[in-house]
Amino acid sequence: MVIRILLFVLALVLAPISTVLAQSSPDLKKLDEISDEALQMVKVKRYDESEKLLEYFSTQFLSMTVEAKFFSMDELRIITVAHNEALVTVQDETISYEKKVNAVTKLRLVTDAVYSNHQPLWTEMEGQIMSTFNQTKIAMKNKDSDGFHSYINRLLNQYDLIYPSLKVDLAPEKIQKLDARMSFIDQYRPQVFSDTTSQKELDALEKDLESIFDEMTEDETDPSLWWVIISTGSIIILTLSYVGWRKYKGDKEEKKSDKELNH
Template identity: 55%
Template sequence: MKAKWFIILAIIMMLTPISVQAKQQSPMEKLDDISDEALQMVKFHRYEDAKKLLDYFSDQFTSITGNEQPLTMDEVRIVHTSHDEAMEAAVSPNMKYEERINKLTKFRLVIDAIATSHQPLWTEMEDQIMTAFHQAKDAALNGDSAHFHSSFNSFLSLYNVIYPSMKIDVPVENIQRLDARINFIDEYRSQVVKDQKSRQELDALDTDLKNLFANLEEDEADPSLWWVIISTGSIIIMTLSYVGWRKYQGEKGLKKDRSRDLKD
């Protein structure tokens, strides 16, 4: 009976901290939710509602950075720039729908990169980016200049969406190496299509892009997840140890009783 109550108590102790933690939300996580809501409004063509959310975000962000300054100056600059672009997309009378979505997505990814310590959302665009790049690379290898230009433009458009959030999560030397390769290919497009030696830059960029996403995927898991795993494992071990100890004590008592019976 005591073992049953011990197990119940252990489960309560294990779940209580998790429940408390789940209810707590940091200021940046709240801003992350606002940025997501603004993106959803633009997706549904509700531009005035998106503008209101972006105005509210600006007020809240100013309050956070003014009181605590939890961000670096570079991060603050990136947030302001992406927010300005998102606001432009919400209020512009002529901007195309796809461009509006790209600017709000860029803003959303920036806030997520700051609010999230693991697996940022921008890494989920890996398949789209790599597909566009590989189409451009194949076109260059086949000497198809028109297809190369259109595919590389698609790649640049997608890369531009994740670029600000990349700068938050990726070491500056890696960003600079990617910039150098992309700028070279973009400036010497005709040469890349015609010259085999210049096409080697495509192979090098392919490797750098794969490493970019692979390194982010290898980041450690969320610390709270490790806390859950360790806590759960510890409680299970404690419970099994206690049950085993009770069983041992019970068997030990039975042996003593049998010994007495034999003596009697």
């Protein structure tokens, strides 16, 4: 009887989780795949096909927001902005190939950030970004002003690519801190290039981004799985404790009855 109750309780705990995953994952995965296909089309300069895929993305995205609350308000706004930028950029014949690729890449990364529970695609840019930091420092050491400005521009472009995804995965205060450091470095380039004190802002930005990348990649376990494990374990422990207490009480009552009969 107790085992039946335990199984019933476990079913109640797991059913809502499995239902949510069954309903949301396929739809979010579909958006993720559409954004990836749109990016692949842009990379091979098939802009018309990429445009159609982006329009299809919009249709699917809107239907998801109507049917169920798949997204938070922030996610809704971030994805909408990234999508609009990607679509307008792809449609504009005067915009360069590189900017088209970057615009659709931003949408691809932010869609994946919403879809992925851990290790989103944007974390794979860690190597590129850290390499840019290293090259920037080498340019400063060699007093190479042109190289320094070139690498700062590259760093800003790389940050811009992952920025919408950061807003999905990071707390607002962390974003504000990164924005402040990035704005300082961009606005006061001459000081950063020549002044040791100002260069500390560049070092601080590098450490902040390293910390964020480490934080996003250190735990490979799906958080929802941990929730299930903890919840299920707690129920099992409570149930076994209850069974043990009932058994102890039953044995005690039995011994008491035997003792009274012997008297």
